[in-house]
Structures are given as C-alpha cells and as structure tokens.
Amino acid sequence: MPRAHSSVPTRHRRKKILKAAKGYWGGKHSQFKAAKEQVEKGLQYAYRDRRNRRRAFRTLWIARINAAARIHGMNYSTLIDAMNKKNITIDRKMLADLAVKDIKAFGELVSNLHA
Numbered sequence: 001m002p003r004a005h006s007s008v009p010t011r012h013r014r015k016k017i018l019k020a021a022k023g024y025w026g027g028k029h030s031q032f033k034a035a036k037e038q039v040e041k042g043l044q045y046a047y048r049d050r051r052n053r054r055r056a057f058r059t060l061w062i063a064r065i066n067a068a069a070r071i072h073g074m075n076y077s078t079l080i081d082a083m084n085k086k087n088i089t090i091d092r093k094m095l096a097d098l099a100v101k102d103i104k105a106f107g108e109l110v111s112n113l114h115a
Contacts, residue, residue, distance in 0.1 A: 061096035068099035072110040082113040 014032050020042075021028060021035035028038040066076035074082075083090070088109075090098075099106045 064096040
C-alpha cells in the first residue's frame, strides 16, 4: 500500500495559523512555530480580556453612579441599598447611562429614594 501524504491538510493548517499571525513583529508572522505559539498566546489574552472588559465596565458604571449620586447628596452604597429596599431593579449599566445622559431623571430617582 502506498504511503499517504498529508501535505494538503498540513499546508492548510499552517496557512491558517500564519494568516492569524499577520501583523506580528519579527519571525512571529512568518515562522510557523513562533507564529503558532504567539497565536495561541493571543487567543489566551483575548479570552482573559473579554472577562476583564466586563469587570472594567462595571467599575466605570459604579464610579459614574457614585459621582452622580454625590451631586444629589447621597453616595453609591446608600443609593443601591435604598433601591434594593424599594424593589427598584435597574442594572448598573442603565443607571450609569441615566446618570450621564439624563441627570434630571436620575435626580428625580434619587429624590424619591431620599424621601
């Protein structure tokens, strides 16, 4: 039985890695082994940083809510506590958007919780 050559699948696999490594510095965009290692590392960074982005945005939303709440004489923790006690369920993303874009409506919300 003749030997099976896997040149086509191997070439496709290597081309896929090298295409993903376009723009990398030095040999990392042209040498297969270096490119493969860097592409794998890049995918690890992408996976990790998708989660870190969510963490960073939540921190940003909390800072914006706190700043807007302090303008109206309340801080973040008491605002969230008052909202929980009155069963108001607005997530932090929407609350931060309200604080930035419609400060008047945010002020009304805070004044209703203050009373």
